[in-house]
Amino acid sequence: xxxxxxxxxxxxxxxxxxxxxxxxxxxxxxxxxxxxxxxxxxxxxxxxxxxxxxxxxxxxxxxxxxxxxxxxxxxxxxxxxxxxxxxxxxxxxxxxxxxxxxxxxxxxxxxxxxxxxxxxxxxxxxxxxxxxxxxxxxxxxxxxxxxxxxxxxxxxxxxxxxxxxxxxxxxxxxxxxxxxxxxxxxxxxxxxxxxxxxxxxxxxxxxxxxxxxxxxxxxxxxxxxxxxxxxxxxxxxxxxxxxxxxxxxxxxxxxxxxxxxxxxx
Amino acid sequence: xxxxxxxxxxxxxxxxxxxxxxxxxxxxxxxxxxxxxxxxxxxxxxxxxxxxxxxxxxxxxxxxxxxxxxxxxxxxxxxxxxxxxxxxxxxxxxxxxxxxxxxxxxxxxxxxxxxxxxxxxxxxxxxxxxxxxxxxxxxxxxxxxxxxxxxxxxxxxxxxxxxxxxxxxxxxxxxxxxxxxxxxxxxxxxxxxxxxxxxxxxxxxxxxxxxxxxxxxxxxxxxxxxxxxxxxxxxxxxxxxxxxxxxxxxxxxxxxxxxxxxxxxxxxxxxxxxxxxxxxxxxxxxxxxxxxxxxxxxxxxxxxxxxxxxxxxxxxxxxxxxxxxxxxxxxxxxxxxxxxxxxxxxxxxxxxxxxxxxxxxxxxxxxxxxxxxxxxxxxxxxxxxxxxxxxxxxxxxxxxxxxxxxxxxxxxxxxxxxxxxxxxxxxxxxxxxxxxxxxxxxxxxxxxxxxxxxxxxxxxxxxxxxxxxxxxxxxxxxxxxxxxx
Numbered sequence: 097x098x099x100x101x102x103x104x105x106x107x108x109x110x111x112x113x114x115x116x117x118x119x120x121x122x123x124x125x126x127x128x129x130x131x132x133x134x135x136x137x138x139x140x141x142x143x144x145x146x147x148x149x150x151x152x153x154x155x156x157x158x159x160x161x162x163x164x165x166x167x168x169x170x171x172x173x174x175x176x177x178x179x180x181x182x183x184x185x186x187x188x189x190x191x192x193x194x195x196x197x198x199x200x201x202x203x204x205x206x207x208x209x210x211x212x213x214x215x216x217x218x219x220x221x222x223x224x225x226x227x228x229x230x231x232x233x234x235x236x237x238x239x240x241x242x243x244x245x246x247x248x249x250x251x252x253x254x255x256x257x258x259x260x261x262x263x264x265x266x267x268x269x270x271x272x273x274x275x276x277x278x279x280x281x282x283x284x285x286x287x288x289x290x291x292x293x294x295x296x297x298x299x300x301x302x303x304x305x306x307x308x309x310x311x312x313x314x315x316x317x318x319x320x321x322x323x324x325x326x327x328x329x330x331x332x333x334x335x336x337x338x339x340x341x342x343x344x345x346x347x348x349x350x351x352x353x354x355x356x357x358x359x360x361x
Numbered sequence: 362x363x364x365x366x367x368x369x370x371x372x373x374x375x376x377x378x379x380x381x382x383x384x385x386x387x388x389x390x391x392x393x394x395x396x397x398x399x400x401x402x403x404x405x406x407x408x409x410x411x412x413x414x415x416x417x418x419x420x421x422x423x424x425x426x427x428x429x430x431x432x433x434x435x436x437x438x439x440x441x442x443x444x445x446x447x448x449x450x451x452x453x454x455x456x457x458x459x460x461x462x463x464x465x466x467x468x469x470x471x472x473x474x475x476x477x478x479x480x481x482x483x484x485x486x487x488x489x490x491x492x493x494x495x496x497x498x499x500x501x502x503x504x505x506x507x508x509x510x511x512x513x514x515x516x517x518x519x520x521x522x523x524x525x526x527x528x529x530x531x532x533x534x535x536x537x538x539x540x541x542x543x544x545x546x547x548x549x550x551x552x553x554x555x556x557x558x559x560x561x562x563x564x565x566x567x568x569x570x571x572x573x574x575x576x577x578x579x580x581x582x583x584x585x586x587x588x589x590x591x592x593x594x595x596x597x598x599x600x601x602x603x604x605x606x607x608x609x610x611x612x613x614x615x616x617x618x619x620x621x622x623x624x625x626x627x628x629x630x631x632x633x634x635x636x637x638x639x640x641x642x643x644x645x646x647x648x649x650x651x652x653x654x655x656x657x658x659x660x661x662x663x664x665x666x667x668x669x670x671x672x673x674x675x676x677x678x679x680x681x682x683x684x685x686x687x688x689x690x691x692x693x694x695x696x697x698x699x700x701x702x703x704x705x706x707x708x709x710x711x712x713x714x715x716x717x718x719x720x721x722x723x724x725x726x727x728x729x730x731x732x733x734x735x736x737x738x739x740x741x742x743x744x745x746x747x748x749x750x751x752x753x754x755x756x757x758x759x760x761x762x763x764x765x766x767x768x769x770x771x772x773x774x775x776x777x778x779x780x781x782x783x784x785x786x787x788x789x790x791x792x793x794x795x796x797x798x799x800x801x802x803x804x805x806x807x808x809x810x811x812x813x814x815x816x817x818x819x820x821x822x823x824x825x826x827x828x829x830x831x832x833x834x835x836x837x838x839x840x841x842x843x844x845x846x
Contacts, residue, residue: 162727167640194729204720207743216738217728267724274728 113138113278113308114159119173121154121163128154132173132334134327136278141300141309143323143340145316147355150329152312153201156280159310160196161189177278194221197276201283203263205255205270210247213255213266214238217274233273241269242299261292268299279303281311285318297322316356320344328352362518363408363525367401370529374400374536381537391543399542400532402549408525415517423509430502445499452503453510572824575817583811588818594774596801596812604815606822608774611784612791613823615775616695616766617759619787623699624759625752628706635707636714637736648711655704659764666697666769679788689790694769698762702755709754713747714740746838753834757827763795772796794823 114136121129129151136142136159144152154163161182163169175182182192194217205213214234217223224230234251238244243265247258255266264284271279281300285293300322303309313319319326320340327337328349336343336352347353375397382388389396428446536542580588583604591605631651635644671693679690717740725735741748771790774797801816 160727162723165723165726190729190731192729193727197729198723198727200720200723200727202720204718204724206721206724206739216725216730220728220730220734220738270724271728280727 111138112136114175114177116155116158116175117173119155119158119171119175121151121158121172122170123154123166124168128332129158130332132329134334134337136308136310137325138308139304139306140325141304141311141323142325142327143319144310144312144327144329145314145319145355146329146335148314151332152327152329153282155329156282156310156312157198159278159280160193160198162193162198164189194274195276196278196280197271197274199264199268199271199279199281199284201286203260203267203287205258205263205266207254207256209252210238210255210258210266211251214269214273216270221274223273223275237269237273238266240272240299240303241265242295242302243269259292261288261295264288264292264296265299268296268303272303276307278308278310281309283312283314286314293318316344328355330355362522363405363412366408366522366525366529367404370400370404370533371397373529374533377533378536378538378540378542389538390541391546395542395546396532396536396540399545400529400536402546403528403532404525405528406549407528408521411524412517412521415521419510419513419517423506423513427502427506427509430505431498448499449503449506452500453507456503456507569821569824572817572821575814576821579811579814579818582814588815592777594797596815602812604811606794606819608777609792609794609797609819610822611777612691612766612770612775613760613793613795615785615787615791616691616698616770616793617756619692619695620698620702620759620762621752621756623696624702624706624755627699628703628755629710629748631703631707632710632714633736633741636711637732637740648708651707652704654701655708657701659701659762660768662697662701663764663768666693666765670697671769674788689769689771690788691770691791692787694766695787697769698759698765701762701765702759705755705758706751709751710744710748713744713751716747717743746840750834750838753830753837757830760793760823760827760830761795763793763799766793766796767799772800794819798823 112135114134116132116134116136119129119132120127132151132155134142134155144156146152157163158171158175159182161171163171171183177192177196180187197217206216208216211234214237215224215230218230218233224233235244235248238247243262246262247253247266255263258266264287268281268284284300285296288296297318300309300311311319311322323340325338326340326343328335328343328347328351330351336347336349338348343352344356347356375393378389378396379386379393386393424446427449431445431449588604588606590607591603592607593603593605594608596602596604635648635651639647671689674690674693674696721739721743722735725739726732730738770792772792773790775784775789775791777784798816798819801813801819
């Protein structure tokens with residue numbers, strides 16, 4: 097908890113992956129997201145922080161159109177993934193979600209074997225040519241999620257039998273196996289103990305090599321530890337967005353400073 | 362009366378408890394009403410228990426003492442003691458009726474002698490028919506019976522009331538502010554719940570025991586091997602019946618199978634649509650509509666099978682294909698029974714699918730799966746144990762169904778001895794175990810003949826099969842349930 101290596105953080109300036117402009121979200125009569133503009137870069141970890149109910153999870157779910165599954169939710173504004181509007185009628189949300197994977201707050205392994213959990217995405221999208229190829233994808237994904245050594249001898253055991261931390265890493269492996277370009281994580285460590293949290297954080301840092309990662313978190317230390325960019329949401333507004341080091345050491349907006357120092361939230 | 366005592370006890374005990382606490386209910390151990398309830402229970406429970414016991418014991422005791430009054434010599438050859446006793450009861454009852462209607466005075470009734478030969482006519486005039494003229498011994502016994510019954514009823518009323526008052530008074534005397542009335546009431550509630558549970562269990566046991574007993578009788582008269590392995594069902598009352606269960610069992614399983622083939626896919630798909638695709642408005646309308654199917658009496662389904670489905674199948678399906686035969690067929694009964702089972706499958710499956718956590722759906726959708734892929738590969742496997750349970754429940758229901766079979770598939774047993782083609786032809790008339798039980802027991806039958814007793818053996822076999830299915834269903838549901846979480 098005390099390795100706040102903020103100052104010497106290296107920021108990788110690279111291509112723009114997702115750019116959101118003027119995003120508004122309504123849940124029935126509630127105006128949940130108000131005019132948010134965010135640029136998410138490739139091979140970068142972007143953290144969304146803010147008090148509960150500030151809309152950060154809602155905004156995250158806009159990025160792979162998971163909000164489509166909620167009837168009363170309406171999204172307007174423009175979200176571009178690699179320059180293409182993901183809310184364009186021509187875009188298939190199913191295809192989009194294959195490109196923008198998601199890991200949820202609560203570990204949610206399917207009631208299947210560990211192997212089948214990881215192989216689920218590749219099977220659906222036809223990513224493997226044959227059984228050997230699929231085996232390879234499963235192993236690579238489990239290794240990426242730093243859980244291979246723990247489960248390699250029991251790939252046929254049900255995924256629901258693992259511990260909470262293992263389940264969450266299994267879910268990350270499952271998301272990685274689909275070979276997404278962006279990985280969205282909605283408070284991935286909120287159900288985990290500190291040791292499992294540390295493992296997942298290490299993993300997130302590692303995943304940055306290949307993907308663009310967006311993580312929603314309640315823990316400011318976590319945001320500071322794993323991210324290069326941080327966005328602070330408050331009451332549905334994007335208050336401040338910038339380099340993680342700058343947000344945590346030298347926030348511009350007084351609300352950000354109040355939140356980071358623990359005075360609002 | 363007992364309840365009046367209980368009400369008084371309730372009020373008195375409540376007041377006494379309040380007084381003991383100087384009218385401040387906070388000083389009481391329990392709420393005031395608990396003291397009242399305790400008193401009411403103390404009045405009601407023992408007295409009603411005695412009442413119940415008395416009502417069971419009284420006839421037994423009186424019968425034994427009265428039946429001693431009839432000497433063996435008075436029992437003529439064509440009758441038995443128990444028949445004489447029923448005469449005694451009839452006469453005693455007749456005397457009561459006669460007095461009630463003013464045809465006799467009470468003194469006259471007790472003083473009657475059989476010399477008054479018009480007793481039969483006099484009783485007949487108040488609506489009590491006697492088979493023959495009354496013997497002196499029987500009349501005497503009847504008068505004795507009547508007196509004892511009246512006296513016993515009086516004693517009973519007295520003792521029950523006394524007991525109620527003692528109970529109420531005892532509870533009243535114990536009601537003060539430290540008395541733990543609340544705990545006593547708690548125990549009474551527990552006892553009530555336990556007795557309700559044990560009644561259900563004991564009844565099941567009782568049913569099984571009575572079936573076992575009759576089945577034992579049956580196997581005393583008919584060989585078990587030819588019952589279980591006989592392939593011919595041809596009962597007659599001349600004593601040379603073939604009572605093989607296999608044709609009936611085949612009919613049962615075949616019809617149930619067709620019913621399930623109809624009900625499971627339709628029910629399951631309806632459930633999936635309802636829980637995953639339908640909007641809340643549609644769901645609110647459609648779900649009750651489907652469940653209405655479950656509320657239709659099976660006899661109405663039977664009519665539907667008999668008048669609509671049967672003839673339609675015969676005219677538009679069987680005859681064009683070159684099959685002859687009547688409107689009764691396995692297919693008719695199976696189809697209609699399948700329709701009956703749809704709500705069972707759909708309603709249970711719907712609940713089970715709804716119980717699958719939303720996080721699993723999100724997980725699958727978040728990986729880029731389509732809705733139907735999610736349902737096929739995640740939701741159905743997660744809900745499978747419950748769905749299997751629902752299907753097995755529907756199977757039990759199908760196996761036990763009678764009315765639809767009688768009206769849709771007829772009452773003639775499958776003819777397994779006529780070759781395979783006859784046996785598996787769905788347009789043949791066939792019948793099931795339940796239907797045969799009804800036909801074996803209804804009508805003018807001899808209750809000692811194997812043709813009648815076979816009904817019990819059939820019933821027991823059926824019971825064992827459905828019990829096995831239920832146990833299997835429970836086992837499956839339990840074994841795989843933990844995978845949900």
